[in-house]
Amino acid sequence: MDRVVFAQSWEPYFARLGLRTFDDFHSYPETVAVNRNRKRDVVKLTLGEGADRHVFFMKRFHDPHLKDILATWRGCNGLTSQAGVEWGNSRHLQEDGIGTYQGVCMGERTRWGLEKASFFLTLKLDAVCLLDYVEETWQALDRGRQERIVVAMARFARTLHGLNISLPDLQLWHLYLHTDGSLSVIDLHRMTWPARSQRKKAKDMGRLLWSLLPDYFDADHRQMLLDTYFADLDGTRRQTLVRRIERFEATFNRRHTARRYYKTTQDQSAR
DSSP: OEEEEEOTTHHHHHHHTTOOSHHHHHTOSSOEEEEEOSSEEEEEEEEOSGGGOEEEEEEEEESOOHHHHHHHHHHHTSOOOHHHHHHHHHHHHHHTTOOBOOEEEEEEEEETTEEEEEEEEEEOOSSEEHHHHHHHHGGGSOHHHHHHHHHHHHHHHHHHHHTTOBOTTOOGGGEEEOTTSOEEEOOOTTOBSSOOOHHHHHHHHHHHHHHSOTTTOOHHHHHHHHHHHTTTOOHHHHHHHHHHHHHHHHHHHHHOOGGGGOGGGSOGGGO
């Protein structure tokens, strides 16, 4: 069984372009590959002409593992496609006023109630990937501008956690910087809510710190991020949480450093 759902007034837009069914979207031929693994890929589409021209990104899921199907079942209190998870999570963030991508369309193909394939289509964010921004401009920025970005990251994480939202993929390359200095986040597949666990929140922060390569973010940047995140907390409780965050960061570093995600610092022999 196929199902396609649209956000707001997007259905007429796609209908004018002849895009109505699951296959129309999932098998759309004129795309540019962004990344791919065995079970999912991301492609870029440019559709329409003139004022109707828009750039989209589509994440496509193929024959998900049973463990992923069961994980979404547990997390969503029912069978939900992989694309359906991101569709719901993006809408939840938007309702809470958190910056994220705008989902315009989602499709699912199921057999006997189990997902066979799905897709999630989003509008291109009017923002720059924070990793790209850091690699291209960080060294040329004055200290004040650097610190404002670090503070923005800390406040963003603090707001999420204040709303009991956990983002295990809270990493520099999933954050996007707008011209007004605000942030948006993408890749919501592992987002959970309500998440009241301090352990989950500390793990999110450990992941964020892990993603801040020392080539760009020094000890004072890191301290500012933690000071801002724990703005209303001090004493023993704060020390305990900081140690927990640092343990998570150390665990991530033992697995591999974030260096592989930075184009300008990768070991050339590993490419």
